[in-house]
Amino acid sequence: MKKNIGVSPAVFPMPVLLIAAYDENGTVNVMSAAWGMTNANSKISLFIDEHHKTTKNIKAVKAFTVAIADTEHMAQADYFGMVSGNKVPDKFEKSGCHAVKSEFVNAPVIEEFPITLECELAEAIDTENMHAIVGRIVNVCVNEELLGDDGKVDASRIHALMFDQFHFDYYEAGPRVGKAFSEGKALL
Numbered sequence: 001m002k003k004n005i006g007v008s009p010a011v012f013p014m015p016v017l018l019i020a021a022y023d024e025n026g027t028v029n030v031m032s033a034a035w036g037m038t039n040a041n042s043k044i045s046l047f048i049d050e051h052h053k054t055t056k057n058i059k060a061v062k063a064f065t066v067a068i069a070d071t072e073h074m075a076q077a078d079y080f081g082m083v084s085g086n087k088v089p090d091k092f093e094k095s096g097c098h099a100v101k102s103e104f105v106n107a108p109v110i111e112e113f114p115i116t117l118e119c120e121l122a123e124a125i126d127t128e129n130m131h132a133i134v135g136r137i138v139n140v141c142v143n144e145e146l147l148g149d150d151g152k153v154d155a156s157r158i159h160a161l162m163f164d165q166f167h168f169d170y171y172e173a174g175p176r177v178g179k180a181f182s183e184g185k186a187l188l
Contacts, residue, residue, distance in 0.1 A: 013162035013171065016069035016077050019046060020099070020108045021057035028092040028099045028108045029053050032081030034163040036066065039134075044117060046133045050126060053085030058133055062121040063105035066135070067113035069161040071172050073097075076112060077161060078170075104139040114143040114158060 014034035021029060031054040035047035044066055048055055058064045069077035076095050085091050092099070099108035102118045109116050119135030148154035160173040 009165045012164060012166070013173075014165060016161035016163050016170065017046070018067040018069055018077060018080055018110060018113055019048065019054050019058075019064055020067070020110055021054050021064040022061050022106065022108060023053075023057045024060050027089070029057055029085040030080045030092055030095070030097070030108075030110060031085065032069070032077050032079075034165070038137075042137050043122060044119060044135045044137060046135070047130065048133060050131045051086070055131075055133060058121055059124055061106055063102075063107040064119050064121070064133070064135060065102060065105070065107045065109055066117040066119065067110050068115040068158065070114055071159045071161060071170075073112045074161060074170060102139075102141075109141060114146055115153065116141050 015036065017033050017036045019031050019033055019036075023029060031048070031052055033046060033048050036044060038044050046066070050056075054064070076097055079095055080091075083091050083094075088094070098111045100111060101107075102109050104118045105120055107118065109118070117135075117137050118139040118141065119137055121133065122136040123134040125132040125134065142153055146153050146157045155173065156175055158173065162171045162173060163169075164171060
């Protein structure tokens with residue numbers, strides 16, 4: 001039997017994404033967010049508040065990166081979600097992480113995180129009900145040890161963090177349990 005629990009952001013799992021951008025002076029800022037997803041094969045939408053320092057930087061510089069957080073760097077990912085770049089200007093430096101400039105866009109790639117989407121700002125959407133940053137994915141860089149024999153990312157090697165909005169906990173993505181567009185064939 002189901003029980004009504006009221007209004008809740010009851011979507012699970014949520015990715016833990018690290019959104020990074022330079023400000024106008026070339027200073028790195030990174031924020032952690034769970035409200036993002038790819039749309040189409042070449043775009044990503046980030047549903048982040050317009051008051052974030054990272055959002056302001058993205059709008060000014062017109063580029064950003066999105067990294068997937070992993071369990072090895074959970075403390076840094078959590079820190080980036082706890083501390084505001086509006087209040088702590090040297091937030092990135094205090095994290096102990098390292099950044100290099102993307103080869104494809106004017107944005108930082110955080111070396112500690114295993115997968116990074118390098119994006120150009122395609123659109124900023126601001127309506128009564130939503131603020132979103134839409135990026136055009138220009139490149140994806142991946143740590144080589146995550147690639148399988150087929151040259152594609154082996155998701156079981158990422159140890160990606162997932163965010164639980166019910167209890168504010170982190171979980172790790174687990175083993176493969178099935179094949180998409182195959183498991184349902186038994187019902188056809």
